Amino acid sequence: MSKYLLYCRAGYESDLASEIDSKLALLHGYGYAKLVKNSGYLHYTVQSDSGFPRLSDLIFARQKLEIVANVAFDDTLDRITKLIDVLGNQNSMLFGDVMLEYADTESGRTIAKFCKKFTVPLRAALRKNVFLTAKQNNNKPRLHLFFESSDACIVAVSKANDRSDEYLGIRRLKFPQDAPSRSTLKLEEAITFFYTPAQQSLLFKKGMTAVDLGACPGGWTYQLVKRGVKVEAIDNGAIADSLMKTGMVKHFAVDGFVYQPLDGHVDWLVCDMIEKPDKVASLMVNWLKNNWASAAIFNLKLPMKKRFQTVDVLLKQIAEELGGLSAMQIQAKHLYHNRDEVTVSVIKNSSLFDV
Numbered sequence: 001m002s003k004y005l006l007y008c009r010a011g012y013e014s015d016l017a018s019e020i021d022s023k024l025a026l027l028h029g030y031g032y033a034k035l036v037k038n039s040g041y042l043h044y045t046v047q048s049d050s051g052f053p054r055l056s057d058l059i060f061a062r063q064k065l066e067i068v069a070n071v072a073f074d075d076t077l078d079r080i081t082k083l084i085d086v087l088g089n090q091n092s093m094l095f096g097d098v099m100l101e102y103a104d105t106e107s108g109r110t111i112a113k114f115c116k117k118f119t120v121p122l123r124a125a126l127r128k129n130v131f132l133t134a135k136q137n138n139n140k141p142r143l144h145l146f147f148e149s150s151d152a153c154i155v156a157v158s159k160a161n162d163r164s165d166e167y168l169g170i171r172r173l174k175f176p177q178d179a180p181s182r183s184t185l186k187l188e189e190a191i192t193f194f195y196t197p198a199q200q201s202l203l204f205k206k207g208m209t210a211v212d213l214g215a216c217p218g219g220w221t222y223q224l225v226k227r228g229v230k231v232e233a234i235d236n237g238a239i240a241d242s243l244m245k246t247g248m249v250k251h252f253a254v255d256g257f258v259y260q261p262l263d264g265h266v267d268w269l270v271c272d273m274i275e276k277p278d279k280v281a282s283l284m285v286n287w288l289k290n291n292w293a294s295a296a297i298f299n300l301k302l303p304m305k306k307r308f309q310t311v312d313v314l315l316k317q318i319a320e321e322l323g324g325l326s327a328m329q330i331q332a333k334h335l336y337h338n339r340d341e342v343t344v345s346v347i348k349n350s351s352l353f354d355v
C-alpha cells in the first residue's frame with residue numbers, strides 16, 4: 001500500500017481525486033482519496049501494486065509526493081532530533097534537497113514564515129547526519145516536509161523525473177511591466193511549463209507567424225512578439241498601442257470563430273476567448289485539421305461541476321479527431337495563473353520533443 005500527497009488549486013480536490021481514480025484504473029490499479037474541500041491538497045492511498053499515474057499525466061495536480069511518515073512534535077523546542085530519528089528509523093536515503101511546504105490557501109500560508117525559518121537549521125542538521133547532499137542536487141530524490149501547523153508534519157519524498165521542481169508546485173512569474181495585461185502570465189506559464197528551453201527555441205523562432213484569437217488587450221500577443229513571432233490579433237476590443245508600434249502585429253476586429261489566416265497557414269494558433277469549451281475545442285481541431293496552424297495553445301473554460309470529466313471527454317475528442325495526424329503531441333494542465341481554465345498544447349510534429 002502506497003500513500004501519496006498531491007497539491008492542487010484549492011477547490012479542485014475532488015476533480016483531482018476523480019482524475020486519479022480514472023488514470024489509476026488505466027494502470028489496472030485502485031485506491032481511494034481522503035480530502036477536505038478547499039484545502040489545496042489530498043491524500044491518496046493506492047491499494048494495488050499498480051504504481052501511480054505520473055505527475056505529467058495529472059492535469060489537476062501541482063505536485064506529487066510519496067508519504068513516508070506522519071510526525072507529531074511533542075517537544076516543539078526540538079523538532080530536529082525527532083525528524084532525524086524518523087529518517088534514521090526509515091534507513092533514509094541521501095536527498096538532493098529539502099523543501100518545507102504548506103497548502104496554498106489563506107490558512108496554509110499562516111505557516112509560511114515558520115517553514116522559511118526552520119529550513120536553515122534543519123538543512124544543516126540533515127547535512128550533518130548525511131541525509132542531504134552538500135550541494136543541491138536536482139537529480140536525486142527530494143525530501144518534503146508538509147506542515148499544517150508547527151507541531152506536526154507529513155514527511156514525503158519526490159522523485160527527480162516525476163515531480164515539479166517549483167516550491168509548492170507553483171511557477172511564480174514576474175509580471176513584465178510593459179505587458180498590456182496580466183493574462184500575459186497565462187501564456188508565459190504555458191510556454192515555460194509545456195516546453196523545455198531547447199524546445200522553446202525550436203518552437204518560437206524569429207520570423208514565425210501566429211494568430212491570436214481573443215487577443216485584446218494583447219497579453220498573449222506580447223509573449224509571441226517578445227519571441228520574434230508576427231501576430232494576426234483577432235478581437236473586437238482595442239489592442240495595446242505599444243504592440244502595434246512594434247510593426248509585428250496586424251489587428252482585425254472580427255469574429256474569432258470565422259477568421260482564417262491571411263496566408264492560409266501560421267506556425268501558431270493561440271486562443272484565449274472565453275467561450276464554451278466544446279466550441280473552442282472544435283475550433284482548434286478545425287484549424288489543425290485544415291493545416292491553418294502547425295501548433296496551438298488554448299484554454300478550455302471549466303464548468304462548475306464534473307470538471308475533470310468535461311476536460312477528459314474534450315481531450316479524448318480532440319485526440320480522436322486529430323488521430324490521422326501522426327506524431328502529434330497533446331498536453332493539458334491546470335496552470336497556476338489560469339484560475340478556472342485548463343490550458344492545452346497541441347503540437348502536430350512531436351519530433352521536436354526529442355530535443
Ligand SMILES: C[S@@+](CC[C@H](N)C(=O)[O-])C[C@H]1O[C@@H](n2cnc3c(N)ncnc32)[C@H](O)[C@@H]1O
Nearest residue numbers: 181183214216217218219220235255256272273
Ligand atoms: C480573456 S480576454 C483575452 C485576454 C488576452 N489573451 C490578453 O492576454 O490580453 C478574452 C477576449 O476574447 C475576446 N472574444 C470573445 N469572443 C470573441 C470572438 N468570438 N471573437 C473574437 N474575440 C472574442 C474578448 O473581446 C476578450 O478581449
